[in-house]
Amino acid sequence: DTAVSQTPKYLVTQMGNDKSIKCEQNLGHDTMYWYKQDSKKFLKIMFSYNNKELIINETVPNRFSPKSPDKAHLNLHINSLELGDSAVYFCASSHSAGTAEAFFGQGTRLTVV
């Protein structure tokens, strides 16, 4: 069983479209994250949720809207896609207490054309 799974793995879409990426974790963690990894490979935090509540929003454009229906799921919806949104998006989860390690999904490669 995959611990953190995200779908789809690849997403190619045109500028201006709206798309969603889904993430689910079966580890019982209470914190989930979204990261963006650009072509320079820098892994930048976008959002952090704890028990379905938004904790961190790292100055992400409001075209990006995360939604957490329950603590095992954190989906990312992106409106009006732009060329600069092309990147690999990673979902991750961890416990919030102590020295918790994070577990990552396999990533979603988004290409905006």
Place this chain on the structure above:
Amino acid sequence: SQKIEQNSEALNIQEGKTATLTCNYTNYSPAYLQWYRQDPGRGPVFLLLIRENEKEKRKERLKVTFDTTLKQSLFHITASQPADSATYLCAPRAYNTDKLIFGTGTRLQVFP
């Protein structure tokens, strides 16, 4: 603002040698520091962590040091193998925080 810097250039070493990767942080007081490995096309995978009151931590061929005065962690891989080739990321953290921020990552290439 908080900054976490790692060697930006790739580190190329010969098989059998020791690889040493550096993580420097500023405007930060982490309680512990985690190291992750990322292979191409995959998400990062946790390797080990070191707490602020620990000077050194070992796990098999891996060794991590943590100097809170220098605000630096060193990550060593001894007897390196081509299979160790990957990008290595550091993540200094406070306890009980929902914020997990990574350094810029260092790509390691081990040649046979």
